[in-house]
Amino acid sequence: MSDLFYNSLRFVGLMLFQVLILNHFMLFGLVNPFVYILFILMLPLAIPGWLLLVLGFLTGYLMDIFMTGAGLHTAATVFMAFMRPFVLRLATGTKEPETVVYPGLSQMGARWWFSYTLSLVVLHHFVLFVLESFSFNQLGYTLLRIILSVAATEILILLFSYFFTLRNLKR
Amino acid sequence: MYNLVRFLQKHHFFILFVFLEVLALSMLSRSHHYQRASINHRTNNLAASIYHLQSHISDYFSLRYQNTILQKQNAELLHKLALAHLPEPQPDSILKERLVDYIPARVINNTVNLRNNYIIINKGYRDGVARDMGLISADGVAGIIIGVSEHYATAMSLLHQHSVLSIRFLKNDQIANLHWRGGNYRQAEVVDIPSHVIPQQGDSLVTSGHSFVFPEGIMVGTVDEVMESEKGNLNSARVRFSTDFGKLRYVYVVKNVYQNELDGLAKIKTNE
Known part of the structure; x- marks a missing residue:
């Protein structure tokens, strides 16, 4: 019950933050941070695979409605949700890390959490920006956008997870 | 049959992934041409009303700048009005007819930082806005309407890879x-x-x-x-x-009074 509550809260909070604030953030048209994917990253480990994919689809679809771009965020987020179990295994080195129930800074530790989030953010942003430009003649420009946006998203994700950790400690 | 069920059970994660990804990509491919994007586009009311609420607040921050622009445009219009009072050399009934109409609207959401940008305005089909109408600001061209709902409309900004x-x-x-x-x-x-x-x-x-x-x-x-x-x-x-797309706030929808007639002509031409 509290899983459902905290995840819904995080979902609404991240969505509003993304739509109302981050989408208006502009730096030379190059940096577009997408922090809403933190919702998928922080879903509990025990979540069944099909639910993970469906939630990825719904999150991306809702983002697409707000961004007026049909299918773009849906495709990227579903792909990221699909890759999550594999990346988790790679990042932690074990199939099912015993100490981790909820992925996050507090339970995974800084090194695991960083490599886990960074890999998935890179995968998500790569699919997103390549599909958006949909051509290879601006490859340099697209790659630059990917690199800068990944950096911005990752920094924000680390800040957010630090904030979530503080709250967990108080509880 | 049993083997099929076993197979589905074993690989359901991968199969569901392929299904959802194909669904997303087909949505994407349908939106990839201006014509098709415009046919499939629906302006979403939930998204629009959230943006509307937000623009209520953020509007106050650019009031001074927007006032200057509107004032400048007023001055230009007054100038034109003064010229219009001059006696015309040859009164021509056709030229006197009004060919276009302008529907004033306010931008409630607009991006400039993406590859494909859209503008959402606070006028919809109730106010006479329809698909394929132009959108201009006081400074110049801004975009083309591609979707309307009752109270809102979405325009493809000039900042879009399919806008020519x-x-x-x-x-x-x-x-x-x-x-x-x-x-x-x-x-x-x-x-x-x-x-x-x-x-x-x-x-x-x-x-x-x-x-x-x-x-x-x-x-x-x-x-x-x-x-x-x-x-x-x-x-x-x-x-x-x-047009400074980064500061777009007050815009006008360009409504061609003879749009139906022009569409009819175009149809006749293509039927031949």
């Missing part, structure tokens, strides 16, 4: 097409200028009036830099938009 605008050089009436190649939202490109026409820096570009979406002679931008072709085929030019 037919323009005319004010100085020599040369027609060309304007594209936006991404990146800087103040600059666009014209790549199909014939080699014998060499634009100068500062030349004005206006709408050509060939598309019926925009009336003729609406400001688009000025030439920033001319790039002459080395092989001697087509010159290109970098253009500075006259």
Whole structure:
């Protein structure tokens, strides 16, 4: 019950933050941070695979409605949700890390959490920006956008997870 | 049968992934051409009303700037009004008829930092806004309406990879097409200028009036830099938009009064 509550809260909070604030953030048209994917990253480990994919689809679809771009965020987020179990295994080195129930800074530790989030953010942003430009003649420009946006998203994700950790400690 | 069930059970994660990804990509491919994007587009009321609420707050921050722009436009209109009172040399009933109508609207959401940008405005079909109408600001062209709901409409911004605008050089009436190649939202490109026409820096570009979406002679931008072709085929030019998309707030939807008639003509032409 509290899983459902905290995840819904995080979902609404991240969505509003993304739509109302981050989408208006502009730096030379190059940096577009997408922090809403933190919702998928922080879903509990025990979540069944099909639910993970469906939630990825719904999150991306809702983002697409707000961004007026049909299918773009849906495709990227579903792909990221699909890759999550594999990346988790790679990042932690074990199939099912015993100490981790909820992925996050507090339970995974800084090194695991960083490599886990960074890999998935890179995968998500790569699919997103390549599909958006949909051509290879601006490859340099697209790659630059990917690199800068990944950096911005990752920094924000680390800040957010630090904030979530503080709250967990108080509880 | 049992084997099939076993197979599905074993690989359900992968199969569901492929299914959802194909679904997403098919949505994406349908939106990849202007015509198809415009057919499939629905302006979402939930998204629009959240943006509406937000713009209520953020509007206050740009009041001073917006006032200056509106004041400037007022001054220009007053100037034109004064000229209009002069006796016409030859009264012509056709010229007196009103060809276009302007519906004032407010931008409630707008982006400039993506490859494909859209503008959401607070007027919908209730106010007479329809698909394929033009959207202009006080400074120049802004976009084309691609979707309407009851109270809101979505426009494809000029800052979109599928938006191509037919323009005319004010100085020599040369027609060309304007594209936006991404990146800087103040600059666009014209790549199909014939080699014998060499634009100068500062030349004005206006709408050509060939598309019926925009009336003729609406400001688009000025030439920033001319790039002459080395092989001697087509010159290109970098253009500075006259509209500042980053500060877009008050806009007008251009409604062609004879749109139905023009559509009918186009149909007759294609049927032949």
